[in-house]
Structure formats: C-alpha cells, structure tokens
Amino acid sequence: MRRNRWAAAWAALLCVFLLGCGADTTYSEQHTVALIAKSTETEFWLSVFAGAEAAATEYNLKLTITGPETEEDYETQNQMVADAVAEGAQAIVFSAIDYENNAAAIDDAAKKGAKIVAIDSSVDSQAVSTYIGTDNYAAGQMAAQAALDRIVGTLRIGIVNYDMNSANGQERERGARDLFSSTGRAEVVAAINTLAEAGHAREDTAQMLADHPGINVLLAFNEPTSVGAAQAVEELGLSEDVFLVGFDSNVATVEGLQTGSVDALIVQNPYAMGYLGVESAYKLLSGQGTGLTAVVDTSTQIVDRDNLFSMDSQKALFAFESR
Amino acid sequence: MKGVSRTELRITTILVSMVVGLVTVILCCCIFIFLNRYRSAMVQSARTSTAQAVSQVSNTVSNYLQDMDQAMSMVERSMLEDADNRDRMLTAFLIFRPDVVAVTSYSYSGQLLDCWCLDREPRETISQNLSFDLNRARSSGGAYMTAPHVETIFEEYYPWVVTMTTPLKPGNKAAWVSLDLSFSSISSYINNVSIGQRGYCFLMDKEGNIVYHPQQQLLYAGLKSEDTEALASLADGAYADDTVIYCLTSVADSDWRVVGVSYVDELVNRSVSEMIHLSAILAAVLLAAAVLTSWLLFRLLARPLRGLADAMERFETDADHFTYLSVGGTREIQELSGSFGHMVLRIQQLMATVREEEVNLRKTELKALQAQINPHFLYNTLDSIAWMCEQGRNADAVKMVHALARLFRISISKGHELIPIAKEIEHAESYLQIQKYRYKNQFTYQFDVDPACLDYYCNKITLQPIIENAINHGLDLLVDEGSITVQVCQDGDDIVFYVRDNGVGMSDELIHAILEQGPEDRTGIGIRNVNDRLKIYFGKQYGLHITSEPDVGTCVEIRMPKIQEGNYEAK
Numbered sequence: 001m002r003r004n005r006w007a008a009a010w011a012a013l014l015c016v017f018l019l020g021c022g023a024d025t026t027y028s029e030q031h032t033v034a035l036i037a038k039s040t041e042t043e044f045w046l047s048v049f050a051g052a053e054a055a056a057t058e059y060n061l062k063l064t065i066t067g068p069e070t071e072e073d074y075e076t077q078n079q080m081v082a083d084a085v086a087e088g089a090q091a092i093v094f095s096a097i098d099y100e101n102n103a104a105a106i107d108d109a110a111k112k113g114a115k116i117v118a119i120d121s122s123v124d125s126q127a128v129s130t131y132i133g134t135d136n137y138a139a140g141q142m143a144a145q146a147a148l149d150r151i152v153g154t155l156r157i158g159i160v161n162y163d164m165n166s167a168n169g170q171e172r173e174r175g176a177r178d179l180f181s182s183t184g185r186a187e188v189v190a191a192i193n194t195l196a197e198a199g200h201a202r203e204d205t206a207q208m209l210a211d212h213p214g215i216n217v218l219l220a221f222n223e224p225t226s227v228g229a230a231q232a233v234e235e236l237g238l239s240e241d242v243f244l245v246g247f248d249s250n251v252a253t254v255e256g257l258q259t260g261s262v263d264a265l266i267v268q269n270p271y272a273m274g275y276l277g278v279e280s281a282y283k284l285l286s287g288q289g290t291g292l293t294a295v296v297d298t299s300t301q302i303v304d305r306d307n308l309f310s311m312d313s314q315k316a317l318f319a320f321e322s323r
Numbered sequence: 324m325k326g327v328s329r330t331e332l333r334i335t336t337i338l339v340s341m342v343v344g345l346v347t348v349i350l351c352c353c354i355f356i357f358l359n360r361y362r363s364a365m366v367q368s369a370r371t372s373t374a375q376a377v378s379q380v381s382n383t384v385s386n387y388l389q390d391m392d393q394a395m396s397m398v399e400r401s402m403l404e405d406a407d408n409r410d411r412m413l414t415a416f417l418i419f420r421p422d423v424v425a426v427t428s429y430s431y432s433g434q435l436l437d438c439w440c441l442d443r444e445p446r447e448t449i450s451q452n453l454s455f456d457l458n459r460a461r462s463s464g465g466a467y468m469t470a471p472h473v474e475t476i477f478e479e480y481y482p483w484v485v486t487m488t489t490p491l492k493p494g495n496k497a498a499w500v501s502l503d504l505s506f507s508s509i510s511s512y513i514n515n516v517s518i519g520q521r522g523y524c525f526l527m528d529k530e531g532n533i534v535y536h537p538q539q540q541l542l543y544a545g546l547k548s549e550d551t552e553a554l555a556s557l558a559d560g561a562y563a564d565d566t567v568i569y570c571l572t573s574v575a576d577s578d579w580r581v582v583g584v585s586y587v588d589e590l591v592n593r594s595v596s597e598m599i600h601l602s603a604i605l606a607a608v609l610l611a612a613a614v615l616t617s618w619l620l621f622r623l624l625a626r627p628l629r630g631l632a633d634a635m636e637r638f639e640t641d642a643d644h645f646t647y648l649s650v651g652g653t654r655e656i657q658e659l660s661g662s663f664g665h666m667v668l669r670i671q672q673l674m675a676t677v678r679e680e681e682v683n684l685r686k687t688e689l690k691a692l693q694a695q696i697n698p699h700f701l702y703n704t705l706d707s708i709a710w711m712c713e714q715g716r717n718a719d720a721v722k723m724v725h726a727l728a729r730l731f732r733i734s735i736s737k738g739h740e741l742i743p744i745a746k747e748i749e750h751a752e753s754y755l756q757i758q759k760y761r762y763k764n765q766f767t768y769q770f771d772v773d774p775a776c777l778d779y780y781c782n783k784i785t786l787q788p789i790i791e792n793a794i795n796h797g798l799d800l801l802v803d804e805g806s807i808t809v810q811v812c813q814d815g816d817d818i819v820f821y822v823r824d825n826g827v828g829m830s831d832e833l834i835h836a837i838l839e840q841g842p843e844d845r846t847g848i849g850i851r852n853v854n855d856r857l858k859i860y861f862g863k864q865y866g867l868h869i870t871s872e873p874d875v876g877t878c879v880e881i882r883m884p885k886i887q888e889g890n891y892e893a894k
Contacts, residue, residue, distance in 0.1 A: 051540065054514075058521050251479045258450050271540035299545060309451045314473045315543050318481045 030062050031285040033278055034084035035093040036077060037067035038121065039196070044223045044248045044270045047319055048119070051274030052093065059282040064089070071196035071224070072163050074098035078105035084114075091115040091281035093274075096123035099167035115284040119277040120270075121168040129284055132276045132296040134268045136168040139300050140175025140221070143245045146264040146302055147217045148183060151243055155180065158215040159191035160205050160225045172221045172247075189215050194225060198252075201228020202235075209236055216242055223248035226265070230256035249303075249317040257308055264304040267316045272298040339617045346613040350606040354599075361598055365591040366568075369519075370561040373570040376518045377583035381572040383512055384526065388468070388577050391504050395466065395487050398426055398502055402491055413439040422505045424474055424484050425454070428497035433457035436497050438476065445476040452476055454486045454501050465490065468577070470534050471506045483507060510535055522585030529578045531555030554582055563587065627652030631660060638667060642674060678859070685856050686740075688848070701727075707761050723760055726753040736783055741886065744811060744818070745777040751786040751809060758794055766798050766805030773812045780886040781818065782856050788849025789822045789867075789879050797826020797877055813885070817865075820881040828873040838867060857883055 035052050037045050049065050056063035064084065068076035074097040082105060084092055092114050096102040103124040110116055110127030118131045147155060157180060161169050173191070180186035190212045194204040201220070205228055209215060218233065220226040226246025230253055233242050239260040246253050247266050256262030276296060283289055303313045394416075401412040413426055417439060425440040433455065438445045453472040460467070466489040473481045484503040491497055514537045516524045526534040531551035533542065541547040554569060559580075561570040570583040630650040638645045647667045650660040704727055711720040733750040736742050748770060755768045790807060798805030810821040829837075837847050838854055850867065857866040861884050871877040 047540075054538065057517070058523075060520055251481065254481065255479055258446075269540055269543075272546055275538070275541060276546065299543075305450070309453055309473065309475055311472075312543060314453075315539050318473045318483065 030060055031091065031282065032062045032064075032087075032089050033091045033093060033281045033285075034080075034087075034089035035063060035065045035274070035278065036080050036084065036095070037065065038071045038077075038095050038097050039069075040065070040067040041069075042223045042248075043250050043319070044268070047249075047270035048095075048274035048277075050319065051271035051276075052278045053274075054271075055275045055278035055282070059279065061278065061282055063278065068097070071097060071166075074101045074165075077102060081105040081109050085109045085112050089114060090285055091117065093117045093119055093277040093281050094123065095120040096167065097121070097163065098165040099170075100124050100165065115281060115289070117277050117280045117284070119273045121166055123167075129289060130280050130292045130294055130296060132273055132280060133168065133298060134300050135295075135297045136171035137175040137178075139247075139266055139268070140172035140177075141179045142175075142300060142302055143172070143219055143221075143247070143264075143266050144176040144179040144186075146245050146266070146304070147219070147243055148179070148186065150263065150304075151217065153185070155186035155217045156189045156212075156214045157186060157217045157219060158189055158205075158208050158212060160201060160208070160218060160220040160229045161191065161193050162196040162201075162222055162225050164193045169221045173219075176219055186217075194228070196222060196224045198224045198227040198231065201225040202231040203228075205229045205232035206236060209233075209238065209242070218242050218244045220244065220246045223250050223253075226250065226262070227252045230261045234259070234261040254308070254317060257303070257305055264302060265317075267301045267303050267313075269298040269300070269316070271319075338621065339614060342613050342617040343610060346610055347606075350609060354602045354606060357602065358595065358598060362591065362595050365594055366563055366587065369585060369587065369591050370563055370568055370570070373518050373522065373568050373583045373585045374561050374572075376516060376522075376585075377524060377570045377572045377581050380513060380516055380524045380583070381574050381581045384509060384579060384581060385575045385577070387504075387509055388574065391468070391485070391487050391502065394420060394423060394504065395489055395502050398500055399489060399491070402428070402495060402497065402500055410439070414441075417441050422508060424482055424503040424505050425476070427454060427476070427501045427503070428491075429455050429457075429460070429499045429501070430496070431498040433460070435476070440477070443477050443480060446478045449476050454484070454503050455488060455499070460488055460490070460499050463488075470528070470532070471510075474503055483510065506535070510537075513537055516583075518583055518585040522583065524581055524583045525549070526574075526579055526581060527551050527555070529555065529580065534579055549582075549584075555580075623653055624656070627656040627660070631656070631663060634663065642670065645671075681859055685852060685859060688852050703761060704757055707757075711760075719760070723757060726756045729753040730757065734784055734787075740782060741780040742783045743777065743888075744772075744779050744781050747781050747783060747786060748772055748777070748809070748811070750784070751790060754787050754790060755807065758790075762794070762798075765801075766794070766807060768807040768809070771808065771810040776811045776813060776818055778888075779818055780888060781820075781883055782853070782860065785853050785857075785881060786820065786822065788853055789881070792850055793822060793824040793826060793877065793879075797824040797828070800827055801825075814882075816885055817882050818885055822879045822881070823876060825876040828875055828877050829869070829871040830873065831871075834869045834871060838869065853881070857881070 033056065035049070037048060039045050045067065052063060052065065055061075064087075066080045066084070068080070077097055078101075081092060081094070081102075085108075090113070092106075092109055094102075094106065094116060096106075096118065099122065106116055106123050106125040106127055110125070116125065116127045116129055118128045118133070120133045122128060122131045122133075147157070159173060159176070161173050163169065177188060180188060190208050192204050192208050194201045201224055205218070205220075209232060218229050220229040226244075226248065227250050229244055230246065233239055233244055234256070243263045244256070244261060245264045245266065246256075246262050247268070248270075249265065249267050253262050253265055257265065276298065280292055280296075283292060301312065301316050303317060307313050397416060398413070401409050401416070404412060417423055417426070418441065425438055425443075427435060427439075428437045430436050435445065435449070435452065435455070453469075453475050456469075466487060469486040469488075471483050471485050474484045475481070483506040485506050486501050486503050488499050488501045490499055513524050513526065513535060518524070523537050525536040528534055531554060533539075533549065533551060536542055536549070538547055542549065554571065557569070557571055559571050559573055561568060563569075566587055568583075568585045568587060570585075572581045573579070574581060627650045634647060634650070638647070645667065647664045649664055650656060652660075704723065708720050708723045708727075711717075711723065730750060730753040733742065733746050733753070736746070752770065759766065759768065786809065790809075793807055798807070806825050808821070808823045810823070812819055837850050854867040865882050865884065868880040868882065869877065870880070
C-alpha cells in the first residue's frame with residue numbers, strides 16, 4: 001500500500017528526531033584518576049596531594065593517591081601503575097622516579113587506554129599528554145644565581161643531588177652547572193648522589209664537606225637532601241662559612257633559614273602541580289584534551305632570610321591545611 | 324483510477340502535514356516560552372542559592388570574629404590580675420580554647436614581654452614577629468585585627484593565625500596584648516564550601532586584597548586570577564553574567580567581605596539542557612501522537628470511501644457478476660455502504676427483469692413470424708403439390724408433402740427453443756427442397772457440415788430466415804442459375820454457420836439497415852430476430868455478420884457457442 005510507505009516515512013523521521021534529541025545530552029559519569037607520587041611523606045608531596053584533592057572535588061573525580069616508601073623505588077611505582085590500571089583508573093597523574101625505567105610501565109598503561117599526565121618529574125614516554133611542573137633547568141639556574149648574587153669572590157661548590165636517574169634532579173643540576181661554568185668564578189668541587197632521605201643526605205654531605213674543606217657553596221636539589229644538607233652544615237658549625245641553597249619548603253629548612261644553616265630556598269608550587277595535574281586528567285577524560293599544552297610551568301620562587309615572612313613567601317612556604 | 328488515487332494521496336499528505344505542522348509550531352512556541360521562563364527562574368534560584376551559601380560563610384566568619392572579641396575581653400580581664408592569677412587564668416583559658424595559639428604582651432616600645440602558650444616557648448631571637456606591628460598599634464588607637472599570617476615566634480611551628488591586638492589601660496606594665504587565633508578552622512570551612520560543583524567562596528578586605536582563597540597557591544602562581552578590584556567596587560549583592568555568578572556579602576563588624584563564585588553553566592545550563600531534553604522528548608511524543616491520530620482518522624474515513632469507490636467501479640464494468648461486500652468504518656460510511664448495497668441489488672433485479680422481458684418479446688416476435696409465414700408459405704407449397712398431382716408427378720408430390728411435414732414438425736419441436744444442429748440442418752434442407760420445387764430448379768444448394776458439430780445445439784429457425792432472404796433478395800432477381808451453400812464448422816469454442824449465395828449482393832447500407840434498424844419487410848424482421856435472439860441468449864460477441872459484394876454474392880456468418888444438450892434449456 002502507498003499510504004503504509006508514508007506512515008513508515010513518518011515513523012522514520014520521528015525516530016531520527018528522537019535520536020537527535022537523545023544524542024545531545026550525555027550525562028557525565030564519575031571518572032577515576034590515580035595519582036602516583038614519588039613519596040607520600042614529604043611536605044612537598046603532601047601539598048601536591050592537597051592540590052590534587054581540591055581539583056578532584058571540584059571536577060567530581062574519584063581520586064586514589066599512592067606512592068612508594070622511598071624515592072628510589074621505581075619498581076614499586078611500576079607495579080602501582082599496573083595496579084591502578086587494573087583497578088580501572090582512566091587517567092594516571094604520574095611523577096617518575098626513573099626517567100627511563102618507568103617508561104615501559106607507562107607505555108603499557110597507555111596501551112590499555114589510560115591517559116597519562118606527568119607532574120614534577122617526567123618520564124621517557126610518548127604517552128605523556130602534558131607535563132606540569134617546575135622548569136627544572138631554570139630552577140637550577142635560579143639556585144646558582146642565588147649563590148652568585150650573594151657571594152663575592154670564588155665559589156667552590158658542592159652539589160648534593162638525589163637519584164641519578166630522576167629527570168628533574170639532573171635537569172636542575174645541569175642548569176646550575178651551566179650557569180656556574182659561564183661565569184668563570186665558580187668551580188664545582190664535588191657532586192654526590194645520595195638517597196632522597198634526610199638521614200642519608202646528612203651523612204653523605206658531612207662526608208663530602210670533610211673531604212673537600214674548601215667548599216663554600218652547597219646546592220641541594222630537593223626537600224630531603226636540603227634538610228640533610230642543612231643538618232650537616234649545622235652539625236659541622238659551618239653556617240657562616242657555607243652558603244646553602246636548598247629546594248622546597250620544610251619546617252627544618254625554614255628553621256635553617258632563620259638560624260643561618262640555610263641561606264636560600266627555591267620554592268616550587270606543589271599545590272599547583274597536584275591541582276593542575278588532576279585538572280588536566282579531567283580535561284583529557286572529558287574530551288577537552290586538545291587545548292592542553294605540552295609543558296606547563298608552575299612557578300618557582302626564591303626565599304631567603306630577608307623575604308622569609310613576606311606575604312608571598314608565607315603563602316608559598318606554609319600550607320593552610322592543618323595536618 | 325490512478326489520477327483519483329494521486330489526488331487522494333495528496334489530500335492525505337496535506338491533512339497529515341497540516342496537523343503535524345500545527346502541532347509542531349504550537350509545541351515550539353510553548354517550549355521556547357517555557358524554556359525562557361525556566362532559564363530565568365533557574366538563574367534567579369542559582370543567585371539565591373549562591374547568596375545563601377555566601378551569607379552562611381559570612382555568618383560563620385562573623386561568629387569567628389565575635390568569638391575572638393569575647394576571647395579578647397577575657398584576656399583583657401586577666402591582664403588586670405596579679406601575675407600568678409594571670410598565669411593561672413590564661414593557662415586555663417588556653418586549655419579551654421585550643422584554637423588560641425598564643426597570647427603575647429608587649430611593652431610601650433614594642434618589646435615582647437610575655438608569651439602564654441601551652442607546651443611552647445618563643446624562640447630566643449625572633450627575626451620577625453608578624454603578630455605585632457608597633458607602628459600599626461600606635462596609629463590605630465584602639466583594638467585592631469590583622470589579616471591571616473603565619474605565627475613566627477615559635478621554633479618549627481608555623482600555624483596560620485589571625486591576630487587581634489588591644490591596648491591595655493595605662494598603668495599596666497604591658498601596653499598591648501595580642502591574641503593569636505588559629506585560622507585553620509575558618510580556612511578549612513571555606514575550603515569545604517561548595518556552590519554547585521565548582522563554585523567556591525573566598526575572603527577579601529574592603530580594598531580588594533585577598534584575605535583567604537581556597538586556591539591560594541594557584542592565584543599566587545598566576546595560574547588563576549580573581550578580578551578583586553572590580554569586585555571591591557561592587558556593593559553587597561548578587562551579580563550574574565553569562566558564565567559566572569558573583570555574590571558579595573560584608574562580614575558584620577569587620578572590613579572583610581565574603582565573595583561567592585558559582586558557575587551559571589553547571590547550576591543553570593545543565594538543568595536547562597535537561598529540560599530541553601525532556602521537552603524534546605515530550606514534543607516528539609506529541610508529534611507522534613498527532614501523526615498517529617491523523618493517520619487513524621484517514622484510515623477511518625478515506626480508506627472505506629475508497630473501498631466504496633472501487634466497488635462502484637467494479638459494478639460499473641461488470642454489473643451482472645458483481646457481488647457486493649459491505650465496507651466497514653464509521654456510521655456514516657456504513658450507511659453509505661448499506662445504501663449502495665441496496666442499490667446494487669435493485670439494479671441487478673431490474674436488469675434481470677429487462678432481460679426476461681426482452682426474451683419474451685423475441686419469442687413473441689418469432690411466433691408472430693411463424694404465424695405470418697405459415698399461411699403464405701403453406702398455400703404456395705400446397706399449390707405446388709396440387710400442381711404436381713395434376714401432372715401425375717406423384718413421387719415428387721410425396722417428397723414435397725414429406726418435406727413440408729418435416730419442416731413444421733421441426734419448427735414446432737415440442738416448444739423447445741434449442742434443438743440439435745442436425746435437426747436444424749434437416750429443417751433448412753426441407754425448406755430448400757420445397758423452395759427448389761417452387762422456383763423450378765432455378766438454383767442449386769449444397770450442405771457442407773462438420774459431423775462433429777451435429778450433436779451440439781442451436782436456436783431453432785436460425786438458418787431458414789437467412790436462406791429465405793438469400794432466395795428472395797439474392798437469387799430471385801438473378802438471371803443465371805443461383806447457388807446456396809450452407810457450411811457448419813467449429814471455430815475454437817464456437818460453432819459457425821455460413822450461408823453463402825452468388826446472388827446480387829447487398830450494399831453496406833442495406834446490411835446495416837437489416838441488422839441495426841427497424842425491419843422494413845418480413846425477411847428483414849426474420850434476420851433481425853435471429854441476430855437478437857443469439858445476442859440475448861449467448862452475449863454480445865455472438866450473432867450475425869454479413870459480408871456482401873454486389874453482383875458477386877453474400878455471405879452470412881452465424882456464430883454461437885458450443886452448447887451441449889440441456890445447458891440453455893432453462894432459458
């Protein structure tokens with residue numbers, strides 16, 4: 001019958017109309033994001049977690065936070081990446097202990113569909129959608145400049161760095177060394193790679209200072225090594241003689257700034273790393289990933305004895321959150 | 324029929340389109356108006372809910388500040404006591420109020436005199452004391468409050484506090500006393516305020532400096548910004564633009580203001596889009612209902628009407644064999660259908676009556692014909708027989724009498740209309756025999772009959788009028804010897820008789836006049852009678868067909884179906 005064909009045409013039209021209506025409203029379900037840190041202990045990382053949780057609340061994400069006990073244990077990190085994917089994490093916000101040895105685990109996770117955001121310390125993988133963190137090379141230069149600005153005459157430098165395979169520590173050291181060598185009045189006397197733990201760092205630094213008594217500038221490139229180096233300087237009574245530039249905010253190093261064992265701190269913005277890391281993960285998951293830039297520089301700030309209690313430094317150094 | 328169907332289709336389409344179009348337009352208007360109103364109502368309610376959240380924060384902050392005032396008056400009272408009592412009171416106070424970080428007193432020159440704090444002693448050399456600012460203490464004249472800052476007088480303890488400083492009455496050793504109240508309760512409270520999913524609150528002072536912001540670090544890193552200058556110039560109230568709703572409330576008895584920020588997108592647009600979705604579904608359902616209704620209407624009205632029209636057309640083409648099945652539908656249609664049914668029956672009855680009358684008329688005509696020819700033919704024949712007897716041709720006379728008897732017997736045939744073809748041939752032969760004597764052998768005749776045809780039936784007195792016509796009009800005027808041939812043969816399901824003569828022939832006008840128009844003479848009537856009877860009995864396709872050529876001859880073709888005995892006897 002001809003009319004039946006008309007009726008069918010009308011029905012088809014209606015179906016298309018209904019489908020069109022159905023398609024434009026999609027209800028967003030809760031995404032799962034895993035943050036895998038280098039450590040869960042230091043103030044730096046606690047601040048990262050605070051930022052991450054703020055973003056997770058804001059964007060209605062299910063956030064899990066894990067990290068190994070030591071900042072050298074990349075194997076545990078790899079396991080955590082695999083576990084997170086197995087538990088259904090759709091995005092991983094990752095800070096790599098080892099630039100190379102973490103890469104395979106991240107590639108695997110990406111192959112299983114997880115989006116990857118690197119914060120603080122990147123990893124050697126094409127799967128990384130964006131890196132959010134300090135411009136480590138510039139931060140290293142900033143640390144070197146702080147020493148150069150405040151000391152006249154020759155600088156004999158000792159470097160206290162952590163895990164050789166960690167990308168950000170090496171970048172910072174490279175930045176500092178490049179700047180020192182360009183000035184002509186600075187000489188890196190000794191460089192050590194210690195464990196990222198205050199006790200080890202203190203012992204190794206004390207040993208280095210004993211081996212090279214001429215050192216008058218110490219550079220420590222993250223929070224635990226800075227704390228260890230400050231303790232070593234304090235113990236050896238070299239507060240006046242050694243100019244220590246540390247990284248990040250810790251009660252011990254802030255104390256050191258006031259007592260003299262620490263002379264300058266390069267303060268990163270861990271809260272922003274955590275917040276922006278999770279926010280980027282959300283953008284990737286909700287299909288707004290095209291607007292992300294490959295590298296986002298969270299600011300760094302230099303704090304010394306003079307501006308220790310300026311409002312900006314207070315906000316940078318001391319967390320509001322009661323812990 | 325095709326044209327009718329197409330017009331009908333167009334009417335359907337127009338009907339359905341009109342209903343659907345009307346419904347669509349009305350729905351669109353309703354949805355548009357509804358959504359507009361809904362959106363403005365949603366914006367209003369979003370503003371209200373933001374304002375409520377902000378006023379709650381403002382109340383909490385205000386309580387916090389009042390609380391501080393009360394604590395301060397307690398501290399002031401304790402300052403009037405002697406040293407032992409004072410220590411005891413303040414220690415009890417600190418135990419009672421764990422959110423008070425420290426109470427400090429300062430000399431006229433701004434020296435830290437005393438510090439009361441549980442479990443902690445101030446460091447020996449304080450590089451900078453953010454809890455006390457001598458210049459501000461001197462210039463303010465009365466009590467004042469600082470913005471949140473870090474407590475800096477203790478070793479390895481840096482909580483965020485708000486400090487309230489009050490001058491003491493002269494005569495006291497200390498000139499000012501400061502109370503440091505932990506800010507974390509307020510900050511965590513503000514952190515937890517959420518308006519919608521992404522909305523938040525922050526604190527600023529009257530000049531637009533941010534006192535506390537939950538995303539302080541992002542602001543300070545330049546990754547986020549608040550246009551606090553513009554906000555500072557606004558009075559308390561809610562301000563909505565396309566994407567953001569700002570709501571400002573001053574905190575009572577202080578120069579702090581609470582700013583609530585919420586996003587129109589998530590509070591309003593989401594529910595509006597949900598509404599759009601819902602109304603779209605509703606509209607689709609209504610449209611579907613409209614289409615269905617018009618389709619049903621069409622089914623109820625147009626389809627039975629067309630059924631009726633089809634039936635009428637079928638009736639038109641074949642009225643005899645049409646049986647009417649009534650069409651369903653609404654009552655009107657059913658009435659129409661019933662009337663048509665009655666009409667069909669009535670027409671068929673009338674047609675049957677007319678045919679019956681026609682048959683009766685022909686029969687009467689035939690009888691009249693017979694009655695007419697009989698006496699004339701009879702006395703001519705009897706004259707011939709008498710003449711033969713006179714001449715002593717007894718054998719011929721006997722033949723003639725036999726032929727005459729046969730002729731009459733067969734033409735009566737006990738009143739049957741249909742007789743076997745063999746009898747009809749016999750009848751024709753008898754007639755020809757008699758006429759041949761009468762016309763003194765002026766013509767010859769022969770028969771060519773397919774023996775298979777002999778057992779079929781035909782109308783009686785079919786050949787005789789044709790032969791009579793051939794003799795009277797074809798051969799009578801002929802100078803030469805005439806000839807008549809009667810041929811009977813089968814043609815498929817039909818039997819065909821041919822009567823050929825070599826007479827003068829007829830013009831087409833004459834043939835036409837004989838077959839179609841009124842009879843002019845007796846033979847004309849006879850031929851027409853044969854033709855009419857065949858058509859009435861067997862249908863329009865049967866009957867006579869005359870072909871003639873002047874001076875050559877005439878051929879009359881008589882066609883009728885093969886009829887077995889008894890088939891048509893009822894008629």
